Amino acid sequence: MFNRDFWSEIFMALRRNKLRTILTGFAISWGIFMLIILLSAGNGLKNGVTSNFADRIKNTYTIWSSSTELPYKGHKAGRFIMLSNKDIQLLESLYQVDEVSPVVSKGGTLIFSEKSRSIYIEGVKPIYKNIEGIKILEGRFINERDMKTKSKVVIIDENTNKEFLRTTGETSMIGKTVYINGLSFTVVGVCKANAWGERGMGYAPYSTLQAIYNVNEYYQLIFTTKGLDTKEENEAFAKEVRKKLAALHEFSPDEQRGVWIESQMVNSLETMRIFNTISIFIWVIGIAMLISGVVGVSNIMRITVKERTNEIGIRKALGAKPRSILLSIVMESLVITTIFGYIGMICGVGVMEIVNMVMEASGAGTNSEMGMSVFVNPTVDIQIVVMATVVLIVSGVAAGFAPAWKSVKVKPIEAMNYR
Amino acid sequence: MIKLENINKTYFGAQPLHVLKGINLNVEEGELVSIMGASGSGKSTLLNIIGILDNYDEGDYYLAGKLVKNLSENQAAEFRNKLIGFIFQSFNLIPFKTALENVALPLFYQGVGRKKRNAMAMEYLERFGLKGWAEHYPNELSGGQKQRVSIARALVTSPKLILADEPTGALDSKTSAEVMQILREVNATGITMVIVTHERGIANLTRKIVHLKDGLIESIEENDPDKMDFTKEIK
Numbered sequence: 001m002f003n004r005d006f007w008s009e010i011f012m013a014l015r016r017n018k019l020r021t022i023l024t025g026f027a028i029s030w031g032i033f034m035l036i037i038l039l040s041a042g043n044g045l046k047n048g049v050t051s052n053f054a055d056r057i058k059n060t061y062t063i064w065s066s067s068t069e070l071p072y073k074g075h076k077a078g079r080f081i082m083l084s085n086k087d088i089q090l091l092e093s094l095y096q097v098d099e100v101s102p103v104v105s106k107g108g109t110l111i112f113s114e115k116s117r118s119i120y121i122e123g124v125k126p127i128y129k130n131i132e133g134i135k136i137l138e139g140r141f142i143n144e145r146d147m148k149t150k151s152k153v154v155i156i157d158e159n160t161n162k163e164f165l166r167t168t169g170e171t172s173m174i175g176k177t178v179y180i181n182g183l184s185f186t187v188v189g190v191c192k193a194n195a196w197g198e199r200g201m202g203y204a205p206y207s208t209l210q211a212i213y214n215v216n217e218y219y220q221l222i223f224t225t226k227g228l229d230t231k232e233e234n235e236a237f238a239k240e241v242r243k244k245l246a247a248l249h250e251f252s253p254d255e256q257r258g259v260w261i262e263s264q265m266v267n268s269l270e271t272m273r274i275f276n277t278i279s280i281f282i283w284v285i286g287i288a289m290l291i292s293g294v295v296g297v298s299n300i301m302r303i304t305v306k307e308r309t310n311e312i313g314i315r316k317a318l319g320a321k322p323r324s325i326l327l328s329i330v331m332e333s334l335v336i337t338t339i340f341g342y343i344g345m346i347c348g349v350g351v352m353e354i355v356n357m358v359m360e361a362s363g364a365g366t367n368s369e370m371g372m373s374v375f376v377n378p379t380v381d382i383q384i385v386v387m388a389t390v391v392l393i394v395s396g397v398a399a400g401f402a403p404a405w406k407s408v409k410v411k412p413i414e415a416m417n418y419r
Numbered sequence: 420m421i422k423l424e425n426i427n428k429t430y431f432g433a434q435p436l437h438v439l440k441g442i443n444l445n446v447e448e449g450e451l452v453s454i455m456g457a458s459g460s461g462k463s464t465l466l467n468i469i470g471i472l473d474n475y476d477e478g479d480y481y482l483a484g485k486l487v488k489n490l491s492e493n494q495a496a497e498f499r500n501k502l503i504g505f506i507f508q509s510f511n512l513i514p515f516k517t518a519l520e521n522v523a524l525p526l527f528y529q530g531v532g533r534k535k536r537n538a539m540a541m542e543y544l545e546r547f548g549l550k551g552w553a554e555h556y557p558n559e560l561s562g563g564q565k566q567r568v569s570i571a572r573a574l575v576t577s578p579k580l581i582l583a584d585e586p587t588g589a590l591d592s593k594t595s596a597e598v599m600q601i602l603r604e605v606n607a608t609g610i611t612m613v614i615v616t617h618e619r620g621i622a623n624l625t626r627k628i629v630h631l632k633d634g635l636i637e638s639i640e641e642n643d644p645d646k647m648d649f650t651k652e653i654k
Contacts, residue, residue, distance in 0.1 A: 005527060005533060012515065016515060310511075311513055313511075314511045314512075315528075316472075316496065316499075317470070317472055317505050318499070318505075318572070319500020319501070319525055320496060320528050321492070321493050322492045322493060322496070323493075411474075412472045413467045413473045416472070416507075416511060
């Protein structure tokens, strides 16, 4: 059935109406092109936004201290709840909690060979790197030894690093001694900028800052959890933590404030949900566009069949079976949709690959000042291409079938006498 | 070969048209029959029914001993392909196919391979003196050549029955005579032939003339074409 003759018949039919074939095909190409562009853009947005979280461990929690809203057990409303080592012990006693890191923050001035820069230092544990997804560009992050020995080491951000290199003419800041609020620290690493605005950002071992500044109360605790996978589990866990903290700090269990508990997991699940909705929306628009292309093909096939009525009649008189007529028309439609669909798909993928290349080369789409990406890797993956192919084939058959069926049903003599 | 019993056919349009009002006709194998009648007498409709290009409402039609009634499109296609060869007034060649491809087309639907198909088609074209025109398209051929191509196409499957609807209708008298000569020669090889015509001169070249009037057979005339001198003008 599908031998050389069969295909040569189909391509001959398509060649006979080149302009029409091309115009029809263009609608399909355009539909699939736009579908790919939309999906790629959607992917880019998704990749961009999720890349901001991507390097972070998902199962982390942050607890922020805050003031109360309700009076409770003789305490007035508006009391500020500070977090302390007692909270750390409490959290560590929970079986879901893996590791707790307090965050000690300190603003100050960073001085290196008489150049100074305003800086914000966070005292943290090594795990913090993974929790916040901090990217080390040079050197290393804080390690356990730093923690134990309370060594005075600091990781500075890339902007600060660049600034000092530029003003002092040094080639690397690693190993250099800097002064933070008058105390000497050794630079051990440079991280990707994660700060807002002009101020520099640095990380030092939490134990070191605690020893220097004698900090026992914290505004912020970060901890990782294990075995909490769903939104429900996380919400239940957050409730439990809040109840325990309420008992410890003697604030009302009905308190809405007091402490803020934020789950990275719930946040990322929420984000994913939004992007899935966007994806569905894009598919709907894309498919609608494709449908208009398919309707175009179907219309053209109707006209083609009408024009070829005589020929079809002759073929029937000569002994063409309905199946061969049906197949040849459906295949003709299928050939138009798949060939032009593929052209559209290749163009779409090509355009987005170029966009991606240009963006990567120029660094567009990411805002280094903000340390945030909004648009990353705007391409589609192979599953989507395969799915688009399936959509094309189905639509090609659908477009050709109705006209083909009509031509099969007409009596040969009527077809032959048709003018 | 052909046995028609009380064939009735009505076209249901804005006004129902009863074209065939009970046709009874027998055509034996190897016969050369013409159907004559004024336009509107139903002669083309009758030929279409014999060729299974159209269906009929009442009666029975036996082709080569088999009842042709309520056939599926597939069966009808098979009958037409294997048993019947058609020759039309307007030739009905496919314009974008060469003479050779046109002749080979029925074999394509029989599933004959490309090489064999083309060889057979070429053989028939050669037989009608068209070897040099094999690669030409229908619009590059004269009327007579076109009709010879369509005769070649009708014969290429070695059918038992040839149906010709006004085969000379679009041809001048000289070419008509040539075409009729060819058809008579084909008939002489034992192939049954039914020709629809409104020209007496053409009918005179057949052995049996069926006169049709208002959907009924008026008379069947026996005729001896050998008395005719078809080398002279027949119109």
